[in-house]
Amino acid sequence: MDNINNNGIDKKVCDACEAKVIDSKTLPECSNESCEPIGKSGPLVAKIPVVIAEPKIQIDVKAEIKLDEPAFEIKRIKKNLFLTQCKLLSVWDDKHEKCKQGKLFIGGFVRKNIEYATVDSKCADKGCISGDIRHTTCNIPFECVTLVDFINPPEIRKSGATSEVEVFTAKFNACDPCSEGIIGSDPCQQNFNHFEAFTEKVFCELEFAKIIEADIHKNPKPLVYSNPNEHIFEILEEKMVIYVKLKLLQNQQIKIPSCKD
Known part of the structure; x- marks a missing residue:
């Protein structure tokens, strides 16, 4: 009968049980103060989710x-x-x-x-x-x-097509140094314009x-x-x-x- 506690439960069974309350506290209420949000008044331009x-x-x-x-x-x-x-x-x-x-x-x-x-x-x-x-x-x-x-x-913003800009020249003489200058597009230079626009992703x-x-x-x-x-x-x-x-x-x-x- 020495192995039986006051509740009638075997002491060996109680010793094998690992479940228990480790700690318990009652927390007091903390005080707080309401603060008014600070923001910038209009008129203004903002980027916001629509x-x-x-x-x-x-x-x-x-x-x-x-x-x-x-x-x-x-x-x-x-x-x-x-x-x-x-x-x-x-x-x-x-x-x-x-x-x-x-x-x-x-x-x-x-x-x-x-x-x-x-x-x-x-x-x-x-x-x-x-x-x-x-x-x-x-x-x-x-x-x-x-x-x-x-x-x-x-x-939605659309991107433009790539365009070529022709450069004017009046000093191009081709292969004959004695001929008159050719007026027109410069074959020694090429310029391109490219416009790329970006659209915000919808989420x-x-x-x-x-x-x-x-x-x-x-x-x-x-x-x-x-x-x-x-x-x-x-x-x-x-x-x-x-x-x-x-x-x-x-x-x-x-x-x-x-x-x-």
Whole structure:
């Protein structure tokens, strides 16, 4: 009885437990003082991000996932969406000489962590089923192209073509030193003009993502013939409807008037 403590627990079991509270403190509240932001008043010219468009996109995805072990049931699925591509190509309207729409190429993946219950073959009879909890994490890729309408059209600067500048000369005599001078373009010199303009890149921000899904057990097999309602499966078919809201931005030079204007 010397190995039993006051709570009726074996002292050897208590000594083997490494979990404990290392430290705990109650922190007092710190004081603060609100400060008024300091900024430059107008009129002024600033370069700031301007909202080009705010599309809400629907993406339909179908995927099949093979689990590492036969599953008895899905306990939980945790999902996170990530974008790996967000590229805008503006559609130029030659008639009105401006952009009203653009093609948006997006791509990414849904990271899915699937927790599922397995079945121990020794514990699958006599009315009770036991097993371990396992997990499988997969990245489900997706990509699509959508046409977006611009709230504010992006600023696009076009580069010019390379042009050659002819240099005049009146002193070129060709091969005959006694002939009169040839007046015209100087063949000994070539000048070129090249104009290259740069456009600010349109970048994306992910506002939110919403995923609606259905998980279908593929090719289920009965667990025990005495209870046909219970089954196991290895392949999970998923149908997902993904809603993604994006904000397309471009740095533009904006004139900000004064408060009196």
